[in-house]
Structures are given as C-alpha cells and as structure tokens.
Amino acid sequence: MINEKAMELGKKRSVIREIFEYAKARSAEIGKENVFDFSIGNPSVPAPDCVNEEIKNIVNEMPSVLLHGYTSAQGDASVRKTIADYINRRFDCGMTPDLLYMTVGAAASLTISLKAICLEGDEVVTFAPYFTEYKVFAENAGAKLVVVDSDPVSFQPDFEKLEKAFTEKTKAILINSPNNPSGAVYGEETIVRLAKTLKKYSEKFGHTVYLIADEPYRELVYDKETVVPYVMNYYDDSIVCYSYSKALSLPGERIGYIAVCPKADRVGDLYAAVCGAGRSLGFVCAPALFQYLVARCVDKTADIGVYKENRDTLLSALTAYGYRCVKPDGAFYLFVQAMEEDAYAFCERAKKYELLFVPGDDFGCKGWVRIAYCVSPDMIRRALPSFEELAKEYRK
Numbered sequence: 001m002i003n004e005k006a007m008e009l010g011k012k013r014s015v016i017r018e019i020f021e022y023a024k025a026r027s028a029e030i031g032k033e034n035v036f037d038f039s040i041g042n043p044s045v046p047a048p049d050c051v052n053e054e055i056k057n058i059v060n061e062m063p064s065v066l067l068h069g070y071t072s073a074q075g076d077a078s079v080r081k082t083i084a085d086y087i088n089r090r091f092d093c094g095m096t097p098d099l100l101y102m103t104v105g106a107a108a109s110l111t112i113s114l115k116a117i118c119l120e121g122d123e124v125v126t127f128a129p130y131f132t133e134y135k136v137f138a139e140n141a142g143a144k145l146v147v148v149d150s151d152p153v154s155f156q157p158d159f160e161k162l163e164k165a166f167t168e169k170t171k172a173i174l175i176n177s178p179n180n181p182s183g184a185v186y187g188e189e190t191i192v193r194l195a196k197t198l199k200k201y202s203e204k205f206g207h208t209v210y211l212i213a214d215e216p217y218r219e220l221v222y223d224k225e226t227v228v229p230y231v232m233n234y235y236d237d238s239i240v241c242y243s244y245s246k247a248l249s250l251p252g253e254r255i256g257y258i259a260v261c262p263k264a265d266r267v268g269d270l271y272a273a274v275c276g277a278g279r280s281l282g283f284v285c286a287p288a289l290f291q292y293l294v295a296r297c298v299d300k301t302a303d304i305g306v307y308k309e310n311r312d313t314l315l316s317a318l319t320a321y322g323y324r325c326v327k328p329d330g331a332f333y334l335f336v337q338a339m340e341e342d343a344y345a346f347c348e349r350a351k352k353y354e355l356l357f358v359p360g361d362d363f364g365c366k367g368w369v370r371i372a373y374c375v376s377p378d379m380i381r382r383a384l385p386s387f388e389e390l391a392k393e394y395r396k
C-alpha cells in the first residue's frame with residue numbers, strides 16, 4: 001500500500017501548471033511571440049549583478065570542502081548572524097541568529113512552521129484569496145485550513161468574518177502581504193487590529209494563537225507610501241516565513257528563512273520545535289552556496305522598476321477597457337473580475353485571443369482571475385489589443 005493522499009497530490013497537476021504546459025504547446029504551434037502567457041509567477045527581471053559576482057567570489061575564495069560541505073542544520077551561524085543584524089537594522093526587533101532557521105524557500109518555511117506549532121485536528125485560518133499550496137501545507141501538519149473571505153472591494157481582511165472563524169481549535173492565522181494573487185498590502189492599522197484580535201482569542205482560549213506571515217513579496221512594493229509592517233513589532237507570538245525567490249529573482253535556487261519573534265511565549269521551545277520540524281521533514285542545511293550568497297547580498301533587491309511599469313500599464317489599460325481590477329500595491333499579480341460568472345469559462349474565452357491567465361477559484365475566490373505581470377513590458381504592450389477585443393466581446 002502506498003499513501004493514497006500523497007499519490008492524489010502527485011497526480012493532480014495545479015491549474016497554473018496546466019496553463020503553463022498549454023502555453024508551451026501553443027507557442028510551438030503559433031510562435032512564442034503570439035502567446036500572451038500571464039499564468040506563472042516566475043520573476044522576469046534578472047537577479048541583481050551582485051548575485052553572479054558574489055557566486056564567483058565565493059567559489060574563488062572558499063575551500064571546496066568547506067563551501068560544499070554541510071552547514072549546521074539550522075544554517076551557517078555567520079550567515080544567520082548577518083541576516084539577524086540586517087533584520088535589526090531594518091525593523092529593530094531584537095532578532096538573534098539563534099531564532100533564524102535557513103530553508104529552501106518560503107514553501108519550506110511554511111511547511112516547517114506549521115509542523116512546529118500544529119497538533120492533529122488544529123485549525124489554521126487564512127484569508128481568501130490565498131496561495132494555493134496553503135491547504136497542502138496545513139494538512140501536512142495535521143491541521144485544517146479554514147478560509148475567510150476578504151473584503152470584496154479592497155481585498156483587506158474582513159474582521160467580522162474572521163472573528164466568526166475562530167474556534168477552540170484555532171492554532172494560527174496565516175497571512176500573506178503583499179498578497180498573491182490580489183497584490184493587496186496590509187497596512188499598520190490592519191496589523192494592529194489583527195494583533196488585538198489574536199490576543200483576545202489567545203486569552204479567551206487559554207492557548208497561543210500564532211501569527212504566521214508569509215513574506216516572499218515583502219520587497220515588491222511600488223509606491224513610496226506603501227509600507228509593509230513587520231509583524232513581530234505588533235504581535236509577540238509571530239513567525240515570519242521569508243524567501244529570496246522573488247526579492248533576488250532566485251526561485252530555482254531554493255533559499256529563504258524562518259524568523260521566530262524574540263518576544264514569543266516560550267521562545268526557546270518554539271525555536272526548538274522549528275528545528276525539530278525541519279529535522280522531521282528532512283529540511284536541514286539549506287544549500288550552502290546560496291546561504292553564503294544571500295548573506296553577501298543581504299540588502300540587495302532585483303530591479304522591481306519593470307514590475308511597477310507593468311502594473312501601471314496593465315492597470316490603466318484594463319480599467320479603460322472596462323475590466324474591474326484591484327489596484328495591486330505589491331507582488332506582481334493583477335486580480336481582475338471575470339466578465340462572466342464562471343472564471344474558467346472566461347479564461348477559456350480569453351484563450352481565443354491567446355491570453356492565458358489563472359481562474360481565481362484555485363485561490364479560494366470564484367469569479368476572478370489572476371494575471372501574473374512578471375513578464376516583459378513589450379509582451380504587455382503587444383497583448384493590450386487582445387485584452388481590448390476580449391472586453392468588447394462581452395459588451396456585444
């Protein structure tokens with residue numbers, strides 16, 4: 001006998017992957033330049049120059065056995081010290097190296113964090129729309145994902161609905177700001193209110209309700225006034241799941257970290273649980289070369305100017321064509337209301353114009369679609385007439 005649940009997961013391809021595969025096949029038929037693939041969140045801007053430069057420096061400077069050898073399970077101590085110092089310079093939250101755990105990206109950061117805190121039957125609350133893998137990660141930790149709708153206009157948390165979702169089994173709330181797929185950023189007022197709510201329910205239930213912040217898009221915000229509050233400065237029992245996949249355009253290299261709030265209750269035990277969860281999942285010693293690399297590029301970010309240009313072009317053109325869009329303050333996705341009730345049918349019709357995007361249903365939000373604008377500005381300009389034609393078809 002094999003694990004049926006694992007088998008099902010392995011057999012079922014995500015909708016995003018399906019569309020991605022369709023795009024490849026269609027490109028072979030009619031030419032890549034004629035297919036407008038907005039399906040996948042793969043960064044389109046290159047990693048900053050420091051990445052390749054420092055890789056060469058590290059390879060030249062470090063003895064091979066050391067460079068390619070195991071680091072500590074939780075990550076190299078000097079790398080964690082560099083990252084902790086950087087976090088403190090930016091957020092002044094008292095981070096220490098022994099509260100950081102290096103991981104293979106945000107996916108592993110989330111899987112480990114959930115495993116560290118959840119018991120069988122616990123509930124983890126998140127807001128729709130949400131990253132499709134959250135359900136898989138929560139269930140892997142024995143928990144159930146409880147989904148709460150966001151405000152349908154702003155895509156900010158709906159606190160009334162949130163309070164109704166809490167039960168004695170609630171172990172954590174999982175937030176993602178800037179958000180995939182809505183691009184919404186939670187401001188200070190929202191985080192303060194979330195912290196207050198979590199405190200209230202922790203006291204009511206007599207157990208800690210954790211706040212997990214999934215932050216692969218932290219650096220991808222486009223306007224000066226948009227600030228992404230650091231949750232640890234608002235709520236003690238919090239864990240930040242960070243990744244360099246989007247910040248440094250390194251999704252294939254698999255590198256990120258977990259940061260445990262120094263003020264968390266029983267913080268030493270919580271960190272030990274993170275280390276134990278990493279151990280039980282086999283996520284120990286993240287890739288050494290990339291640990292050393294991110295320490296050297298700790299304050300660098302890929303050039304996000306292209307994403308801002310893409311956001312502005314798409315947002316103004318689509319709004320002018322009659323689409324209802326949520327203005328994304330961050331990440332590189334535009335969430336757009338489908339022009340018919342069934343987002344799948346809308347996506348099928350868009351294919352006639354060679355436009356490929358992802359139905360919001362998979363993100364827990366029916367009737368919307370996600371457009372990933374991490375593509376070239378030229379592709380966006382060439383795709384605009386197709387967007388216009390598609391909208392016209394619905395006005396007929």
Ligand SMILES: Cc1ncc(COP(=O)(O)O)c(C=O)c1O
Pocket residue numbers: 041104105106107108131176179180214216243244245251256
């Ligand atoms: C919201 C969100 N969380 C987590 C991840 C996983 O990130 P990583 O590639 O660092 O594992 C992604 C990837 O797209 C994401 O969009």
